[in-house]
Amino acid sequence: MLPLLQFAQDGKEYKVSQLREELARKYRLTPEERRELLPSGTQNVFDNRVAWAKTYLVKSKLLGAPKRAHVKITNRGLRVLGEKPDSINVAFLKQFDEFSAFISPNTSKDEQEATPTSNEFHTPIEKLDTSFRDINQKLAVELLDYVKGMDPYKFELLVIDLLQAMGYGGNREEAAKVTKKSGDGGIDGIINEDRLGLDKIYVQAKKWEGVVTISAIRDFGGTLLAHSAQKGIFITTSDFPRTAIDYCEKIDRTIILINGKHLTELMIEFNVGVAAKKTYLLKEVDGDYFEA
Structure with missing residues (x-):
């Protein structure tokens, strides 16, 4: 999240795809690393992390979203960069009420602060995929x-x-x-x-x-x-x-x-010897609907 914010510090409006390419160059990712998939096989790990990094920064009001798939740094974002943080992670962003309300809408701030937070960045999709894989691994043993x-x-x-x-x-x-x-x-x-x-x-x-x-x-x-x-x-x-x-x-x-x-x-x-217990339908915003 910190490098993404730093790339936008000149105050210009950027496409998220531009920032994604800048981050890939910064981390010197190989084509194979760019193609690495989440456990579900539905999306690239890198693209998914950039997308969630952008979402977290926007929800924290460090980046603004002037239009779809575009971002621009805010005054708060510039202030944060001026403090020269070593990194920006979920624990860091919890200082902002807007972000806390986003990740835990029904949890008080005291409860959030009492909950340990890993510095390792895992997107909600990654956590969901990992949990799903763990459940299936236990099911396979049984x-x-x-x-x-x-x-x-x-x-x-x-x-x-x-x-x-x-x-x-x-x-x-x-x-x-x-x-x-x-x-x-x-x-x-x-x-x-x-x-x-x-x-x-x-x-x-x-x-x-x-x-x-x-x-x-x-x-x-x-x-x-x-x-x-x-x-x-x-x-x-x-x-x-x-x-x-x-x-x-x-x-x-x-x-x-x-x-x-x-x-x-x-x-x-292939559902042989097993039965569905519960189904979760994962949804995302339909951008075409709002642009029509």
């Missing part, structure tokens, strides 16, 4: 415990349900053929890669205690060869050794390895 407790055959059905939810095959009957409990030759399921069944994907779904052995992966590769199959998915509730990953990268068939962690992440993403 979900994996349930999956590990399933009957092995029901686990195979779960895997087919997940692949079908991800878009493989058509309806439940068309999507997959789950093989019998025994005598399946190392194949637990066969699922259509597309609605028309132009190609088949062979599935191995195993509840496993400890790391899956490389011999199990080699056996699966041999089974694909015996079926003249080109594509396979090996899914487990545990994990794979590095040797298994290396093996799958070298053979002339495609084998995708999905461990327990990845399995639960996919189940959460």
Whole structure:
């Protein structure tokens, strides 16, 4: 926030996009750093932080917003720069009543001052994304415990349900053929890669205690060869050794390895074995409405 305010100290009116480029140059950000995304993948981290820095400075009356996406330093902003602060963070901005009212409209100033504030700058969107990720990580751990407790055959059905939810095959009957409990030759399921069944994907779904052995992966590769199959998915509730990953990268068939962690992440993403508890709709100002 301090560098942003400093760039505007000449009193001119600036586009926020101009200040964003100035800040990127100041911090010598690489193109890769500029493209870094928030955990949600919806926005660049840098762009999001600049936008919130601008919002916080405007709400503190250190910057004015003469028109949409433009800012201009205020007399208060010039006074703050004249004090030569080492940095400007949320704790610093709480001295201004306008900012305190913005971040905690229903909290008294004494309560705000009693609340510890980190000097590290995290935007509300970053905090929301981080909280959402933490909740899902805890959910994934709980979900994996349930999956590990399933009957092995029901686990195979779960895997087919997940692949079908991800878009493989058509309806439940068309999507997959789950093989019998025994005598399946190392194949637990066969699922259509597309609605028309132009190609088949062979599935191995195993509840496993400890790391899956490389011999199990080699056996699966041999089974694909015996079926003249080109594509396979090996899914487990545990994990794979590095040797298994290396093996799958070298053979002339495609084998995708999905461990327990990845399995639960996919189940959460595609709503298999989970149910929505609460939905939050994030909104922003529709600038086109006000300009029309």
